[in-house]
Amino acid sequence: MLKDPIPSPVSQLELPIARPPMPDRNAANGGRSFYFFDFDDNVMRLDTTIYIFSRTTNEEMALSTRRFAEAHPLLGKPGRYQDFEVRLDDATGSYRRFRDLGGAELDGKRQPFVEDLAKALDKGDVLWKGPSWSFFYHAVFNGRPVAVITARGHAPETLASGIDLLRERGLLAAAPNYLGLYPVSHPGVRAKLGDAATDRSIPELKRRAIIDAVRIAMQRYGENPYHRFGMSDDDPRNVALAVAAMTELKARYPENAFFVINTSSEPAHKTEILVDRTATEALPFAAQLKLFDE
Secondary structure (H helix, E strand, C coil): CEECCCCCCCCCCCCCCCCCCCCCCCHHHCCCEEEEECCECCCECCCCCEEEEECCCCCEEEECHHHHHHHHHHCCCCCCCCCEECCCCCCCCCCHHHCCCCCCCECCECCHHHHHHHHHHCCCHHHHECCCHHHHHHHHHCCCEEEEEECCCCCHHHHHHHHHHHHHCCCCCCCCEEEEEEECCCHHHHHHCCCCCCCCCHHHHHHHHHHHHHHHHHHHHCCCCCCEEEEEECCHHHHHHHHHHHHHHHHHCCCCEEEEEECCCCCEEEEEECCCCEEEEEECHHHHHHHCCC
16 A cells, blocks of 8 residues: 655644633623634644545555645646545545444444544644644633534544543543534535535535534524634635635624634634625734634
């Protein structure tokens, strides 16, 4: 099997754990801050492998998620990846490590997501912490409602089991206050998002997940003009449709604040959705907390 190099990670600052909880900036008015996160290469860097296949020899090449993002638009085109393609079989295809094994743990073996997360935690934290790790830690530490919106196809329960390892190892102070778990390639989640035919793109499914998470937030916590919503993602394609989702939501809830944070490069870029325009500013990774609570 061919191997492709994994790029060097970007360092991430750690938040001090011994600190008092921080009240929500709009708590006095009944407002809440809601945090939506893409997971891979944003909250954490996992070594989950994606495979591409030679059309002529069936040989597979293992790619990191970042390398796959670079290679994907080059598949089938002249150059290194001309002979390669993506195969969609959940058991043997390109994304098999992003799916559950038989829908549950098989013969005591952990699901790929849990296994890859555990392996990542055995490395130095500079290797596994993504650009939004401190942001994620802050949200969990302070009990903010959190939604995880990822392209993975595991069951939501599998995502929760993997993330719970962070609490078990003392890396999170508590279990997240989940607003929702959206592994948008999972058949049940796709159906919930109106894609039973499985013909919608991942960015479109993430757009729908953002809208659904805001709907749940308004139902669970009440409609309040002081609520604030932010989505953090490292894929520019997903970011573009996240901005589209937040623009649609801003039209529906003009008094609420909506943000999209693009962590694909340092510095990150924060886009605030306004009624008649968007406003984007560069923001170093270590300053992301200023988006909501400081």
